[in-house]
Amino acid sequence: WSCYGPSVTEDDVLSTLRAIQEKLPELRFIQIDDGYQAHMGDWLDSAPGYPEGVGALCRKIKNAGFEPAIWVAPFIAEGKSTLFRTHPDWFVRDESGLPLDSSRVTFGGWRCAPWYILDGTHPEARNYLRTVFSVMRNEWGCRYFKLDANFWGAMPFGHRFAPQTTSVEAYRLGMAAILEGAGADSLLLGCNAPMWPSLGTCHAMRISDDVARTPQQFRAVARECFYRNWQHNRLWINDPDCILLLNLSSEVPDPAGQMVKRTTNLSQDAFAFHRAHILASGGMVLSGDKITEMPPETLAILRKVLQGARASA
Secondary structure: OOOOHHHOOHHHHHHHHHHHHHHOOOOOEEEEOOOOEOOOOOOOOEOOOOOOOHHHHHHHHHHOOOEEEEEEOOOEEEOOOHHHHHOHHHEOEOOOOOEOEHHHOOOOOOOOOOEEEEOOOOHHHHHHHHHHHHHHHHOOOOOEEEEOOHHHHHOOOOEOOOOOOOHHHHHHHHHHHHHHHHOOOOEEEEOOOOOHHHOOOOOEEEOOOOOOOOHHHHHHHHHHHHHOHHHEOOOEEEEOOOEOOOOOEEEEEOOOOOEEEEEOOOOHHHHHHHHHHHHHHOOOOOEOOOHHHOOHHHHHHHHHHHHHHHHHO
């Protein structure tokens, strides 16, 4: 996401895979992020940039000796999605009985908004979640799932299928269905997730805001991580967000997912601070730069961070 945004294509993933094979085989997972799906909510239907389908792409990653990982926002759907148009009754309802537009009660979503909230108390909605994650696990070969926008599944707004169920209980019912489909030995990473309601449902957790290539955001993310370092390997594996080692002069996604031209001019001291905090967090190390464009000296730095993380694990 940090370098391709929602316009990521199958060719982007395959070129990254080849670069990692050649330059940095120490990396284990190749994560396909937001942009692969036909619509928000239709997670098994591929966007036009994936002519062979995302399942086939995941199998190529597996056959190359790496682990495919995938981004999913399981509790939301956009109005254009087949899921929403076919099964509007699976969603949290407003006072008139229609699916609740989340922009009426909170942030409506960072792209393809407004989002609608899948109801974790509805048995058919839970069956849908089981099916999605079972297909991704058993047919696509994914064991690592980055779950985003989980907060929507726990929002205390609207009316649910089981009216006596709290929003936290509804969220945990949905998460239980996801885990059942994904398998007990999967890794569920909670992102934009309600932390305490997620206890026992997520194996890893994003513990900070999104990283960005500014000194201010490097410091802010580091501060948030250090406040929550105590959680690592006690509640879950901490995710401090991805490590960024390169300045950028290209199009990047803004918070709404729109690609904008951006040029950064961070000093090497700023990058050194950022990578030191990632390593000191003890948590996950995820590269957010284009490996295809990474020069040898930066590859050496990333390799050293990976070695340090393994040594301290």
